[in-house]
Amino acid sequence: MRKSLGVVLAVVPVLAALVVTAPGASAAATTLKAGASAKGRVFGAAVAANRLGESAYVTTLNREFNQATPENEMKWDATEPNRGQFTYGNADRVVNHARGQGMAVRGHTLVWHSQLPGWVSNIGSGSELLSVMRNHISNVAGRYRGQIAYWDVVNEAFADGTSGARRSTVFQQRIGNGYIEEAFRAARTADPSAKLCYNDYNTDGQNAKSTAVYNMVRDFKARGVPIDCVGFQAHLSTGSVPGDIQANLQRFANLGVDVHITELDIGGSGTSQADAYARVIRACLAVSRCNAITVWGVTDKYSWRASQTPLLFDGNYNKKPAYNSVLSVLNS
Numbered sequence: 216m217r218k219s220l221g222v223v224l225a226v227v228p229v230l231a232a233l234v235v236t237a238p239g240a241s242a243a244a245t246t247l248k249a250g251a252s253a254k255g256r257v258f259g260a261a262v263a264a265n266r267l268g269e270s271a272y273v274t275t276l277n278r279e280f281n282q283a284t285p286e287n288e289m290k291w292d293a294t295e296p297n298r299g300q301f302t303y304g305n306a307d308r309v310v311n312h313a314r315g316q317g318m319a320v321r322g323h324t325l326v327w328h329s330q331l332p333g334w335v336s337n338i339g340s341g342s343e344l345l346s347v348m349r350n351h352i353s354n355v356a357g358r359y360r361g362q363i364a365y366w367d368v369v370n371e372a373f374a375d376g377t378s379g380a381r382r383s384t385v386f387q388q389r390i391g392n393g394y395i396e397e398a399f400r401a402a403r404t405a406d407p408s409a410k411l412c413y414n415d416y417n418t419d420g421q422n423a424k425s426t427a428v429y430n431m432v433r434d435f436k437a438r439g440v441p442i443d444c445v446g447f448q449a450h451l452s453t454g455s456v457p458g459d460i461q462a463n464l465q466r467f468a469n470l471g472v473d474v475h476i477t478e479l480d481i482g483g484s485g486t487s488q489a490d491a492y493a494r495v496i497r498a499c500l501a502v503s504r505c506n507a508i509t510v511w512g513v514t515d516k517y518s519w520r521a522s523q524t525p526l527l528f529d530g531n532y533n534k535k536p537a538y539n540s541v542l543s544v545l546n547s
């Protein structure tokens with residue numbers, strides 16, 4: 216009798232533990248990457264090579280994220296500052312760190328009008344610029360062939376406002392409309408295993424700019440131009456999360472491309488910031504082809520918009536209410 220009571224008492228805590236964990240089967244995730252993985256997504260951050268020496272930065276990055284986007288290190292001014300001279304030191308630093316941690320890498324970005332060296336902007340001939348662009352893509356995407364999950368092949372090629380026009384960049388002016396598809400073709404040749412994305416901002420909701428991008432993607436799919444995904448940067452503030460973000464992601468997904476939140480940050484603080492983050496994450500989770508979410512930095516203190524404290528960790532790497540909100544949506 217005494218012996219069986221002992222057995223019963225010993226079993227009670229085990230049963231209690233089973234009851235607590237049984238209904239949802241698995242326990243709630245305690246990191247962003249685990250929460251996202253359980254939902255079949257990756258959760259990334261923009262990573263700056265020159266912060267990889269800071270231990271709290273690295274600890275937070277490695278613990279929470281399973282995808283890295285080099286914040287500046289793969290841009291044209293960093294990789295081909297002079298014509299035909301390729302420099303990969305900082306890009307390699309980010310790629311090697313990420314791959315050493317088992318993180319996916321999102322390449323950013325092959326063709327963009329900003330952070331573009333003067334020697335490129337000064338090319339006057341369309342045929343010369345086209346061959347320079349192809350050579351740049353062939354070298355940069357070729358160097359990381361097989362190591363990049365997604366490339367932002369062309370970034371921010373559409374104008375703001377209601378025109379739906381292409382942005383008047385040097386590529387658009389000299390080469391004309393064809394430069395975007397030529398960039399995608401060159402990227403496919405350089406790295407056939409990378410998924411190729413078009414990336415832009417102010418395209419998160421349905422508006423003239425996102426519709427112009429939509430029409431381009433539809434045309435590319437119809438004509439067999441190699442495009443696999445569309446990135447929605449989602450640089451937002453608490454008042455500016457579009458109410459139709461889910462519908463917008465879904466209409467792109469319906470074209471047969473994956474959709475990614477690529478540079479998420481939301482200016483604000485406290486509950487309103489937490490709620491805004493939750494709305495974006497929920498919208499992505501509601502779209503099955505929305506399979507990657509990236510925040511544009513690890514900590515507020517190094518954000519490009521630091522004064523707006525737009526990220527999930529504060530300057531001391533403490534989890535903000537926005538972090539808890541994102542994690543709880545991922546766990547929901």
Ligand code: G2I
Nearest residue numbers: 261286287323329330370416448450478511518519
């Ligand atoms: O502007 C926010 C993002 C919009 N979408 C494309 C992204 O590539 C872009 O990222 C930002 C980086 O977060 C900034 O870090 O792009 C900026 C440049 O357009 C980056 O800022 C630059 C500064 O302007 C330079 O002065 C500085 O040398 O960062 C450079 C490296 O720290």
